[in-house]
Amino acid sequence: MLICKVVKPLVSTNRIPGFEHKHLQVVLDGSSNKVAVDAVGCKPGDWVICVGSSAAREAAGSKSYPSDLTIVGIIDHWDPDKS
Amino acid sequence: MLICKVVKPLVSTNRIPGFEHKHLQVVLDGSSNKVAVDAVGCKPGDWVICVGSSAAREAAGSKSYPSDLTIVGIIDHWDPDKS
Amino acid sequence: MLICKVVKPLVSTNRIPGFEHKHLQVVLDGSSNKVAVDAVGCKPGDWVICVGSSAAREAAGSKSYPSDLTIVGIIDHWDPDKS
Amino acid sequence: MLICKVVKPLVSTNRIPGFEHKHLQVVLDGSSNKVAVDAVGCKPGDWVICVGSSAAREAAGSKSYPSDLTIVGIIDHWDPDKS
Amino acid sequence: MLICKVVKPLVSTNRIPGFEHKHLQVVLDGSSNKVAVDAVGCKPGDWVICVGSSAAREAAGSKSYPSDLTIVGIIDHWDPDKS
Numbered sequence: 360m361l362i363c364k365v366v367k368p369l370v371s372t373n374r375i376p377g378f379e380h381k382h383l384q385v386v387l388d389g390s391s392n393k394v395a396v397d398a399v400g401c402k403p404g405d406w407v408i409c410v411g412s413s414a415a416r417e418a419a420g421s422k423s424y425p426s427d428l429t430i431v432g433i434i435d436h437w438d439p440d441k442s
Numbered sequence: 443m444l445i446c447k448v449v450k451p452l453v454s455t456n457r458i459p460g461f462e463h464k465h466l467q468v469v470l471d472g473s474s475n476k477v478a479v480d481a482v483g484c485k486p487g488d489w490v491i492c493v494g495s496s497a498a499r500e501a502a503g504s505k506s507y508p509s510d511l512t513i514v515g516i517i518d519h520w521d522p523d524k525s
Numbered sequence: 526m527l528i529c530k531v532v533k534p535l536v537s538t539n540r541i542p543g544f545e546h547k548h549l550q551v552v553l554d555g556s557s558n559k560v561a562v563d564a565v566g567c568k569p570g571d572w573v574i575c576v577g578s579s580a581a582r583e584a585a586g587s588k589s590y591p592s593d594l595t596i597v598g599i600i601d602h603w604d605p606d607k608s
Numbered sequence: 609m610l611i612c613k614v615v616k617p618l619v620s621t622n623r624i625p626g627f628e629h630k631h632l633q634v635v636l637d638g639s640s641n642k643v644a645v646d647a648v649g650c651k652p653g654d655w656v657i658c659v660g661s662s663a664a665r666e667a668a669g670s671k672s673y674p675s676d677l678t679i680v681g682i683i684d685h686w687d688p689d690k691s
Numbered sequence: 692m693l694i695c696k697v698v699k700p701l702v703s704t705n706r707i708p709g710f711e712h713k714h715l716q717v718v719l720d721g722s723s724n725k726v727a728v729d730a731v732g733c734k735p736g737d738w739v740i741c742v743g744s745s746a747a748r749e750a751a752g753s754k755s756y757p758s759d760l761t762i763v764g765i766i767d768h769w770d771p772d773k774s
Contacts, residue, residue, distance in 0.1 A: 371491055374515035378515060393445070398624050399624060410674050413665070415495070425500050453600070455601055457599075460597075466574075468528075496662075508581075509526070544764060561692070579746075582746055591749050609726040657706070659758065661743065661759040666757050667757040671755070684703060
C-alpha cells in the first residue's frame with residue numbers, strides 16, 4: 360500500500376455509471392498526483408494508506424467497483440521528514 | 443487512478459477481435475504516452491481520470507474486455523500548474 | 526495500454542508447458558526491453574499496442590494463459606517524434 | 609516479489625472494517641516507503657520478501673482481503689552492499 | 692514479461708505456508724533486485740523471462756499460489772549489449 364497525502368476532492372460530473380457518486384480525492388504519492396476513492400472519510404492534509412491492484416475494488420465497496428486506488432485508512436501519526 | 447490529458451484518437455485497424463471497435467485515445471500520463479479505451483466520450487485537451495488494473499476491464503464494458511487502462515471520467519476543472 | 530516498437534522475435538526453448546508455442550516478441554517500451562506474446566502477427570519495426578495486467582491473459586487466448594503483456598493491435602501510423 | 613527492509617509498525621486507527629486488526633509495517637523498497645501487511649511476524653531491521661498484485665490478498669489470509677503488499681517471508685541472510 | 696538475469700538462490704526459512712518449498716531466485720531487472728519463483732530450473736547467470744501480475748500465480752503451479760513474479764522460460768541467446 361502507498362503512503363499518500365490528501366490534496367483536495369476531485370469533481371468529475373461526466374463519469375461512467377459504475378463509478379457511482381463515491382467521493383474522489385486527489386492524493387500526492389511522492390511528487391505525482393493520483394486519484395483515489397475515499398472509503399474512510401478523510402480531509403485535505405491527512406496522511407492516508409492507499410491500496411491498489413484488484414484489492415482497491417473490494418475496498419471501495421464491491422469486487423466489481425472500478426477502482427484501482429482506494430483510501431483504506433488514515434495514519435495516526437506520520438512525519439514525512441523522519442521517514 | 444491517473445490524471446491524464448487526452449492527446450488524440452488512435453487508429454489500429456489490425457487488432458484482436460476481443461478489442462471490438464471501441465474508441466482508443468492516446469493520453470499523456472506525465473511525460474509518457476499511453477493508450478486508453480474511451481468509456482465516456484472525450485476529446486483532445488480534456489483532462490480525464492484513467493483507471494488501470496483489472497478495474498479497467500469492467501469499466502470498459504465487461505469483465506472479459508482486454509483493457510488495462512480505461513477513461514472513466516472527465517475532470518470538471520483541472521489546473522496542472524496549480525497541482 | 527503501452528505503445529511499443531517491435532524489436533525482434535525471442536526464442537526460449539526451455540519454457541513452462543503453459544506457455545505453449547505462442548510467438549514471443551521483444552518490444553521496446555521507452556528505453557527498456559520487455560517480452561510480449563504476439564496475438565496479431567507483427568514484424569520488427571511495427572508500432573504496436575501492448576496490454577498488461579490480467580487483460581493480457583485473455584488477450585493471449587484464454588484467461589488461464591500466463592501472459593502479463595500481449596500485443597493486441599498494430600498502430601496504423603505512429604510518429605514517435607511528433608508525440 | 610520485492611526485497612524490502614522493515615522500518616517500523618504503522619498505526620491506523622481509522623481504517624475500513626475489511627482491513628481487520630492485522631499488523632501493518634512500514635517497509636523500505638529502495639528509497640521509498642510502502643505499507644505491507646505482516647503475515648510472518650517480523651521486526652524492524654529484518655530483510656523481508658513482499659508480494660504484491662492479487663497474490664498479496666491470499667497471502668494475507670483470504671482472497672477477499674484488501675492488501676496489495678504482504679510480507680510473506682524473512683530472508684535468512686541479506687547483504688544489501690553485495691547485491 | 693521482463694527480461695532478467697538470475698543472480699543467486701534466495702533462502703527464506705521463515706515463510707508463510709502457502710509459499711511451500713518452491714525455489715526462489717534473486718533476479719536482476721535492470722539495476723534492481725527482485726525475487727522470483729523458479730518454475731523452469733535455472734542457474735545463476737541465465738537470462739530468463741519473468742511473468743508478473745496474476746499470471747505469475749498460475750505459472751508457479753496453481754491459481755492460488757502467492758507469487759507475483761515467476762520465471763517461465765530461459766532465453767536461448769541474449770546479448771544485453773546489443774539490446
